[in-house]
Amino acid sequence: MAKNLLIVESPAKAKTIEGYLGKDFMVKSSYGHIRDLVKSEDAIDVANNFKQTYEVPADKKQIVSELKKLAKEAETVWLASDEDREGEAISWHLFDTLNLKEANTKRIVFHEITKPAILAAIENPRKIDYNLVNAQQARRVLDRLVGFELSPVLWKKVKPSLSAGRVQSVAVRIVVEREREINKFQSEAAFKIVAIFGKGKQAFKAELAERYSQQEDAEKFLTDCIGADFNVKSLETKPAKRSPAAPFTTSTLQQEASRKLGYSVSRTMQVAQKLYEGGHITYMRTDSVNLSETALAAATAEIISAYGDKYHQYRKYKTKSAGAQEAHEAIRPTYFSNHKIEGDSSETRLYELIWKRAIASQMSEAQFEKTIAKISISTRKDDLTANGEVMKFDGFLKVYLESNDEEDDLQQDGDNTMLPPLTNGQALELQEMTATERFSRPPARYTEASLVKKLEELGIGRPSTYAPTISTIQNRGYAIKEEREGKQRKFRVLTLKGDGILKDERIENTGAERGKLFPTDIGAVVNDFLVQHFQGIVDFNFTAKVEKQFDEIAQGLEEWTTMLHNFYTPFHADVQSTIETADKATGIRELGAHPESGEKLSVRIGRYGPFVQIGENASDDNKDYKPQYASLRTGQSIETISLEEALELFKLPKVVGEFEGKVMKVAIGRFGPYISHNSAFVSLPKEIDPLDVTEEQAVELILAKRQKDAEKLIKAFDEDPTMKVLNGRWGPYIEFGKQNVKIPKDITDPLTLTFEQCKTLAAADAKAPKKGGKKFAKKK
DNA sequence: CAGTGAGCGAGCTTCCGCTTGACTT
Numbered sequence: 001m002a003k004n005l006l007i008v009e010s011p012a013k014a015k016t017i018e019g020y021l022g023k024d025f026m027v028k029s030s031y032g033h034i035r036d037l038v039k040s041e042d043a044i045d046v047a048n049n050f051k052q053t054y055e056v057p058a059d060k061k062q063i064v065s066e067l068k069k070l071a072k073e074a075e076t077v078w079l080a081s082d083e084d085r086e087g088e089a090i091s092w093h094l095f096d097t098l099n100l101k102e103a104n105t106k107r108i109v110f111h112e113i114t115k116p117a118i119l120a121a122i123e124n125p126r127k128i129d130y131n132l133v134n135a136q137q138a139r140r141v142l143d144r145l146v147g148f149e150l151s152p153v154l155w156k157k158v159k160p161s162l163s164a165g166r167v168q169s170v171a172v173r174i175v176v177e178r179e180r181e182i183n184k185f186q187s188e189a190a191f192k193i194v195a196i197f198g199k200g201k202q203a204f205k206a207e208l209a210e211r212y213s214q215q216e217d218a219e220k221f222l223t224d225c226i227g228a229d230f231n232v233k234s235l236e237t238k239p240a241k242r243s244p245a246a247p248f249t250t251s252t253l254q255q256e257a258s259r260k261l262g263y264s265v266s267r268t269m270q271v272a273q274k275l276y277e278g279g280h281i282t283y284m285r286t287d288s289v290n291l292s293e294t295a296l297a298a299a300t301a302e303i304i305s306a307y308g309d310k311y312h313q314y315r316k317y318k319t320k321s322a323g324a325q326e327a328h329e330a331i332r333p334t335y336f337s338n339h340k341i342e343g344d345s346s347e348t349r350l351y352e353l354i355w356k357r358a359i360a361s362q363m364s365e366a367q368f369e370k371t372i373a374k375i376s377i378s379t380r381k382d383d384l385t386a387n388g389e390v391m392k393f394d395g396f397l398k399v400y401l402e403s404n405d406e407e408d409d410l411q412q413d414g415d416n417t418m419l420p421p422l423t424n425g426q427a428l429e430l431q432e433m434t435a436t437e438r439f440s441r442p443p444a445r446y447t448e449a450s451l452v453k454k455l456e457e458l459g460i461g462r463p464s465t466y467a468p469t470i471s472t473i474q475n476r477g478y479a480i481k482e483e484r485e486g487k488q489r490k491f492r493v494l495t496l497k498g499d500g501i502l503k504d505e506r507i508e509n510t511g512a513e514r515g516k517l518f519p520t521d522i523g524a525v526v527n528d529f530l531v532q533h534f535q536g537i538v539d540f541n542f543t544a545k546v547e548k549q550f551d552e553i554a555q556g557l558e559e560w561t562t563m564l565h566n567f568y569t570p571f572h573a574d575v576q577s578t579i580e581t582a583d584k585a586t587g588i589r590e591l592g593a594h595p596e597s598g599e600k601l602s603v604r605i606g607r608y609g610p611f612v613q614i615g616e617n618a619s620d621d622n623k624d625y626k627p628q629y630a631s632l633r634t635g636q637s638i639e640t641i642s643l644e645e646a647l648e649l650f651k652l653p654k655v656v657g658e659f660e661g662k663v664m665k666v667a668i669g670r671f672g673p674y675i676s677h678n679s680a681f682v683s684l685p686k687e688i689d690p691l692d693v694t695e696e697q698a699v700e701l702i703l704a705k706r707q708k709d710a711e712k713l714i715k716a717f718d719e720d721p722t723m724k725v726l727n728g729r730w731g732p733y734i735e736f737g738k739q740n741v742k743i744p745k746d747i748t749d750p751l752t753l754t755f756e757q758c759k760t761l762a763a764a765d766a767k768a769p770k771k772g773g774k775k776f777a778k779k780k
Numbered sequence: 781c782a783g784t785g786a787g788c789g790a791g792c793t794t795c796c797g798c799t800t801g802a803c804t805t
Contacts, residue, residue: 009799032799039794059800086798140796147795154794161793168795273800285798464797606785613785629785653783667782674782681782728805740805 002026005074007067007094009081012277013113017080020115021122026074028067030081034060035093037144046568049561050141056097064097071098076106079128080121083109084325085554089136092128102127112292112329113282135554138563142166142546145568146537149575150530157578158526158585159605163476166546167461167469169530169538172478174454175446176519176527183640185442191218191435191494195384197230197375197428202420206375206386211438215492218435221380222496229378230428240368240389244360244396246289246317247330250463251456253284253354258449259403261349262515264481265448266467271350272331279334280341281354285463286328287456289317291358295332299362302336307398313364323459323547332358356400363396371419375428388419405450435494445516448481460543478523484635486512521610521638525587533578537571591643601646603638610638612646633668648691657695664698666690677702717755725750725758736762 011029018027037043045051081087106125150164190211212218257268272284371388486509552558588604615627630649653667673690715725732750734741
């Protein structure tokens with residue numbers, strides 16, 4: 001029996017630490033928090049100084065009872081949860097739940113999982129810091145009060161099952177407000193002048209700093225340049241340098257994996273978890289950019305051996321984010337000597353990114369020589385400018401270049417090019433000069449990762465919650481990650497070549513988006529409601545304000561119950577008065593009159609989502625009157641839809657022809673446009689406009705769908721044609737009517753399935769509880 | 781999933797932050 005029981009939060013960590021300590025230590029994991037507030041209303045007794053009622057959730061019962069047993073047998077119990085607010089609370093919950101005794105319980109902390117750090121921690125045990133625990137309780141209680149009082153207000157005033165909270169509601173607000181900025185953005189056009197001098201490899205570009213908003217001015221500039229002399233007026237070279245970025249934190253890893261590998265934030269975390277469990281990287285939920293001494297030494301050795309002495313540069317990074325608690329190291333490879341690892345492609349790619357970033361962070365800066373050449377024009381006062389950049393020493397760029405969100409811009413401007421050797425006064429030969437109309441761009445929509453970055457800047461959320469928060473706002477239907485097609489836009493190009501100016505009009509695609517977050521109508525309506533009635537909670541600084549108070553509690557400067565009282569009293573009053581006085585939020589917007597009938601058109605959110613209505617609601621003196629309704633399509637919003645677009649919606653559903661004696665109808669469903677035919681449905685491909693579907697196209701699509709379905713079919717049954725065995729994306733499965741049934745692992749060959757077997761499986765599946773809670777049956 | 785948007789009004793939903801699997805049609 002081990003004399004010592006040491007408890008950490010993560011099982012992978014436990015395994016590592018067990019290796020560092022002798023056989024006198026048994027190292028176990030609590031798997032995070034072991035207790036939480038009960039789900040019911042009485043979790044917090046506000047009248048009784050916010051007294052909390054905790055419970056061990058079902059999935060933690062087994063862990064707790066095992067730890068309890070081990071703790072009883074151990075001589076000393078070491079509580080080694082993380083050194084931050086949550087970690088301290090985990091230690092306290094363990095102490096309380098496992099019935100530990102003060103005399104043989106020791107609290108230790110370390111910021112890195114290295115042998116010296118663990119041994120040092122064991123030499124310096126302390127007691128549980130109850131101020132820190134209180135700060136966590138305040139945090140936990142505040143979040144519960146906000147979430148569980150605000151959400152029901154939304155159920156009453158907007159729609160059931162919605163949610164609100166300190167973190168998610170601000171995330172939604174950020175997305176909604178950005179969308180509105182984009183919608184009201186007025187793009188301004190201006191002509192940009194670019195000249196190309198020299199030929200072949202000696203060719204280079206020069207630009208005019210000024211942009212002309214008027215075509216006449218741009219044209220005049222080009223006209224002036226016809227037959228003009230161009231000379232190098234001045235040459236300036238200066239050294240420039242670039243430093244590597246700090247090693248990854250959770251948020252920067254999510255950003256880079258999104259930009260460089262195209263991963264969603266949750267994908268990144270899943271893959272990182274695997275790397276962590278495999279022992280390849282350090283802990284992936286961290287806000288620290290710090291590297292342990294052991295790691296620094298290993299990185300140094302690796303850089304020197306792989307690239308040489310001059311590539312190494314010792315660097316210490318400081319965290320920038322205000323709320324950082326730095327209980328861990330930065331994300332880094334466990335062994336710097338492993339440039340690559342074994343694993344599937346997502347793991348190897350993410351590992352490589354982490355390795356490069358961490359290694360680069362300890363490498364020397366890259367050195368450049370920048371050249372700025374001013375070029376005079378004999379016929380004008382203004383100069384053209386050419387920028388050149390030559391790398392003198394690659395430094396950290398040998399392994400890693402951080403990307404940024406505006407990378408496209410840089411490429412477009414053609415910066416960082418090399419200039420041919422030039423001398424002062426040198427005459428230059430103009431090849432071509434263009435004046436191209438360019439448009440100012442609206443602020444960028446958020447990606448999942450850039451939203452995380454924004455939240456981190458505001459100090460909202462924690463490394464462990466960034467990915468779940470991003471999922472929540474999408475699962476609630478507040479935001480949607482989408483591709484949107486751009487619009488064609490004309491732009492003008494004037495080209496000076498020889499003695500003539502060519503005027504041209506070209507077309508570019510603009511506004512196309514991939515994987516960006518768009519607010520939904522319900523997101524916008526909920527946001528506006530919260531901003532109107534709970535300004536304080538959705539304020540961008542709310543978290544920062546309460547964090548400051550949590551810090552004071554942690555330092556013992558403030559009573560946590562006092563802080564909560566001060567917050568809760570006015571908040572609860574707001575909740576009450578909002579429930580009593582606020583109108584239901586429907587987001588209603590009048591679009592104007594129908595061009596023919598003159599009836600009123602309006603948009604709003606209904607039970608089934610946003611819709612357009614023609615005509616007024618039925619009134620008492622006109623009971624038979626029924627307005628017409630149509631749902632908005634995906635990508636349309638009640639905020640921006642025009643009268644014309646709204647009218648278009650009433651052109652569907654539409655009969656497009658007949659096939660096999662049955663009509664074919666085009667309509668728009670929840671998942672987009674589709675053709676219905678004899679109770680079968682075929683989705684319409686994106687390229688086909690639902691309004692333009694021809695009879696031939698419809699027939700073709702129906703036949704193609706039948707063909708595809710037939711290919712999927714493995715086995716059919718005479719007893720009941722709705723029972724089928726099909727080949728799906730993840731292997732074979734049974735389809736029974738609309739029910740999809742998984743085939744158990746012990747059936748290796750789905751062809752052997754009998755009808756009776758399938759029926760039994762389907763019945764069992766229908767009874768089995770579904771993941772994600774039981775959906776309540778809809779009443780008729 | 782495939783055409784709805786009233787009002788009867790039961791019973792359901794919901795937070796943030798620690799963790800890891802179970803699960804996917």
